[in-house]
Amino acid sequence: MQHLEWIRVDALDMAVRIWHPGARRTLVAWHGLARHGGDFAELAHRLGPEWRVLAPDTPGRGLSSWSPRPERDYTYARYAEVARALLDHFALARVAWLGTSMGGLLGLRLAAEPATASRIERLVLNDIGPEMAPDGLAELGDYFSRSHQFTSFRELEAELRHHYAGFGIENDDSWRRLALESARRLPDGRWSFHYDPQISAQFVHDTPRDLWRDWATLTCPLMVIRGAHSPLLAATTLARMAEIQPQLITLEAAGCGHAPFLDRDDQVTAIADFLACHTPQRRDL
Structure with a gap:
């Protein structure tokens, strides 16, 4: 992270981590349910x-x-308000928007809503789609x-390594840095x-939404990254997504579950190509 800004949304302060603040092009990268923006440090460095x-x-x-009112503020409707404020x-x-899990569903919502489409x-959706495997x-x-x-701290790091094994992180230094953060x-x-x-x-207070309808309405270029062993995004779901959006670009991340950490050369290269492409063609890796 090279810079940090704060955005006030009603009574909430939201931190925004920024890499390459003077760059000409911008990517919003939004993390998963229980993560934070620091997860994108390696992606930002490699981009x-x-x-x-x-x-x-x-x-x-x-x-x-x-939030003192989690039933209101920890919902997708509220996250959408926060995203518009950003x-x-x-x-x-x-x-351009890249979202891991929860951040991907938020991007999908914004891209489908007439006011923000x-x-x-x-x-770019990272290991998420309109349908999630019930068990996962x-x-x-x-x-x-x-x-x-x-x-x-050792116990915390051990639990982190176990629960987030699907990230596909391959070295001890990265795991230790993830634990510290x-x-x-x-x-x-x-x-x-x-x-x-x-x-x-x-999980209790959010309002159900027809995400397949949202997916069908999207008109912007689309890419989905799926962990090869994902317990949340089934291969059959990804196939249906491609049927509905024939120009969809897909990437299967080998050795990953939920969700690829986006720190490997093949993952970052595919994302960079998609972000730079004006008329994307299907690319299955």
Whole structure:
């Protein structure tokens, strides 16, 4: 991260991590349910100085405010308001959007809504789609509805490596850095993760939405990255997505589950090609 800005949305402060702030082109990179914008550091580095990468910490995560009203603020409708505030703050009339899991569904929503569709110039979904495998979704809901506290930092790192094995991270230094950026110390001296435990409120309070209808309405260039062993985005779902959107570009990330960390050369190269392409053709890797 080279720069940090804050956006005020009502009573919430949202931190936005920025790489290459002077670059000509901009990519909004939005993280998954219990992660934060720092996850995109390696992607931003590998994309290079021609791309300004804006990676917010969704309220309740990372450096952003925790909400006193999780039933209202930890929902996709609220995240969409926060996203519009980000687009307005940086005067982004049209921008490329890359979203991992929750961040991808948020981008899908923005690209489908008449009020914001024109502002999403192209969309990359990282291991998410209009339909999520029920078992994988139930596992996520169960995991994040429970408190996670550890007596030592080593225990926290071990749990992080286990739960996020699907990221496909391949070296100890990256795991240690991820753990350092994901930890917070509790008043009693124990350790926990950076996020507000109440973020699971969205599983209870969010309003169901017809995501397949949203997917069918999209008109911007589209790319989907799927972890080869994803428990959330089934291969059959991706095939149906391609039938509905025939120009869809797909990438299967070998050795990954949910969700590829986007830190490997083949993943970043495919994303960079898609972002730079004015008339994308199907590309299955």
